[in-house]
Amino acid sequence: MQAHESREELLAQLNEVKAELTRGLSARHMAPFLELDITAQQLKTVFLVTTGTVTTVSQAAEQLGVAVPTASASIDKLVENGLLTRTEGKPDRRIRHLTATRKAIRLHERFLGLRTDTDEFAAHLSDDELQGLVVGFRGIRRVLRQFSEDA
Numbered sequence: 001m002q003a004h005e006s007r008e009e010l011l012a013q014l015n016e017v018k019a020e021l022t023r024g025l026s027a028r029h030m031a032p033f034l035e036l037d038i039t040a041q042q043l044k045t046v047f048l049v050t051t052g053t054v055t056t057v058s059q060a061a062e063q064l065g066v067a068v069p070t071a072s073a074s075i076d077k078l079v080e081n082g083l084l085t086r087t088e089g090k091p092d093r094r095i096r097h098l099t100a101t102r103k104a105i106r107l108h109e110r111f112l113g114l115r116t117d118t119d120e121f122a123a124h125l126s127d128d129e130l131q132g133l134v135v136g137f138r139g140i141r142r143v144l145r146q147f148s149e150d151a
Contacts, residue, residue, distance in 0.1 A: 005146050038081065041066070042074050046083050050100040050108040056089075057096060083107070 005013075035067035036043070041064060048054045054063055061071035075098065078084040083104040100108070124128060 029110065032107070036107075038078065038083075039074070042078055043082075044099065045071070045074060045078060046104050047108055047111070049084055049098045050104050055097050055099075057098065060098070078104075 005086065007049055033043075034070055038046075044064060045054075045060050047136065048060060048063055054060045057072050058068055060075065063069045064071060066074075075084060075086070079086060082101055085099045085101060086096040122133070
């Protein structure tokens with residue numbers, strides 16, 4: 001940080017850069033989702049299962065605020081599309097556990113912009129830029145952990 005730049009100026013610069021990055025990456029990230037033939041609720045379900053937030057149909061229904069039969073029908077379509085799998089529970093075989101497929105995990109990663117953008121762009125940064133980015137991401141991780149602890 002240069003001596004003449006205040007924290008407010010740096011935050012304003014950060015917001016400008018973030019806005020430009022968002023515009024630049026939007027088309028890159030939007031294309032795969034425009035090709036999907038699933039509803040917004042089904043996309044939410046995929047992300048809930050992929051993150052491990054839900055593992056059963058009843059949990060999905062509760063998280064989405066819908067009836068279990070509605071969630072079940074929606075999940076049937078996701079299974080048909082190869083995004084989720086259902087397996088019998090042990091010891092209670094009536095409970096079906098949901099698992100994200102590799103296709104769902106890739107979709108989730110793409111949605112978040114994980115791996116591809118970070119890896120691709122990092123390869124083109126100077127050593128100083130890369131070091132600064134690592135420091136910045138560590139700071140974001142620290143704050144995220146604090147938020148998680150406070151919740």
